[in-house]
């Protein structure tokens with residue numbers, strides 16, 4: 118009897134791992150099917166000259182242009198300067214956001230003084246600032262970095278402030294019972310509690326920084342990916358424009374991944390379902 | 394030790410508690426029991442210094458309590474652990490103002506009391522409900538308080554764990570542990586643990602009965618004395634039941 122059960126069970130149990138593997142592979146492949154389809158159609162349209170290649174260069178042509186720019190070393194200095202602008206602006210903007218957000222999150226008095234003004238400034242469209250920044254800081258690096266810093270300030274500020282302000286009353290009471298005050302209450306309770314909010318803010322700020330660097334470089338620059346893109350447009354090479362679009366996407370994704378990884382490390386105490 | 398006089402607590406126009414007064418000195422464990430919403434937690438929050446009384450005062454050894462006090466600690470209905478700190482760090486939070494060596498020793502001793510030494514470095518998310526509650530208890534004990542305030546500490550636990558925790562509490566209190574003021578909804582728990590039971594009515598919270606329980610411990614739940622006290626308390630808490638019982642008889 119027991120042998121019979123074993124015989125029945127074995128063939129079912131044994132191949133479990135190839136199934137799991139196939140399942141995994143399918144999970145990776147599935148989201149790629151649709152883009153692959155689009156690329157194939159796009160390539161086909163171009164290859165059979167159904168679309169003017171000046172308007173829409175084929176994927177192979179775009180990749181070729183990208184490869185060319187990378188191999189020749191032409192892209193490197195532009196990539197570097199764009200990265201520098203984004204990172205400087207992001208660092209400055211989010212650093213100021215953390216300091217002010219901690220203050221207005223912790224103290225309702227400071228919040229009532231500062232927060233309404235910040236919200237008022239936020240309603241001014243970002244691009245409307247460009248002329249003023251150029252007027253004040255000139256057309257070169259200063260105005261671009263400040264523009265990026267200003268834009269990346271808001272997401273971090275809003276998220277971090279509400280994280281601190283909305284700290285769990287029940288945990289704060291624990292702090293009170295054990296007479297934690299001021300800096301100690303902030304470092305032991307408020308700050309860790311608001312870290313998940315902070316990282317949400319930082320990721321949004323980084324995304325905004327990449328959005329704004331394009332605007333800043335399109336407004337007038339002699340370097341940067343945005344400049345290469347604009348140059349591609351001026352010289353009628355759509356493949357260069359599209360290659361730059363890909364570069365921006367990769368840059369944005371990379372920096373986002375880095376912050377997400379750091380967040381995962383720092384927030385490993387969170388009792389949440391692991392998400393991809 | 395604790396002397397409460399004409400204590401009143403209002404939230405805006407709503408009187409949640411008082412006027413209420415009693416003293417608490419000899420009893421190892423004093424239990425406060427009463428219907429939901431009658432003001433038990435309010436009393437505990439006043440004792441812990443988390444809320445200020447509207448009128449009257451609470452004195453500890455003759456000194457008026459005006460805020461959280463190192464001699465009084467609290468374990469809440471939920472464990473309330475900091476999820477970003479390990480078990481040991483959570484316990485340490487209560488003795489942050491002690492010198493390093495003394496602090497480590499106190500934390501170790503508190504974890505021994507709740508049998509959680511192997512979990513010193515675990516994060517709260519790795520604990521079961523009962524374990525987390527024990528960490529909360531260790532944190533309340535680590536500073537060697539004179540008075541331990543417990544607000545329905547075992548109500549979220551399964552019945553077996555609850556009985557185990559009650560035994561645990563009796564051990565911890567022993568002869569030289571802190572005096573305990575326990576809030577509970579569980580009549581059996583009150584009778585098993587307490588040297589004195591105060592039944593509250595409310596809101597506003599007022600003393601309905603103040604009962605000394607001098608049965609020897611450990612107490613048998615099936616004993617006649619136990620059942621008599623239980624009937625007495627049930628009648629206090631469910632007065633409408635008396636009529637129904639008499640009709641049935």
Ligand SMILES: Nc1ncnc2c1ncn2[C@@H]1O[C@H](COP(=O)(O)OP(=O)(O)OP(=O)(O)O)[C@@H](O)[C@H]1O
Pocket residue numbers: 404407409427428429430431432433434435436596
């Ligand atoms: N912060 C507050 N603001 C206004 N009313 C409050 C506040 N805290 C408590 N109350 C009111 O005071 C009364 C007593 O509340 P309390 O929490 O002390 O009840 P309790 O006896 O602990 O109830 P339970 O057994 O359900 O925990 C309730 O009617 C409640 O609505």
Ligand SMILES: [Mg+2]
Pocket residue numbers: 433434435
């Ligand atoms: Mg309560």
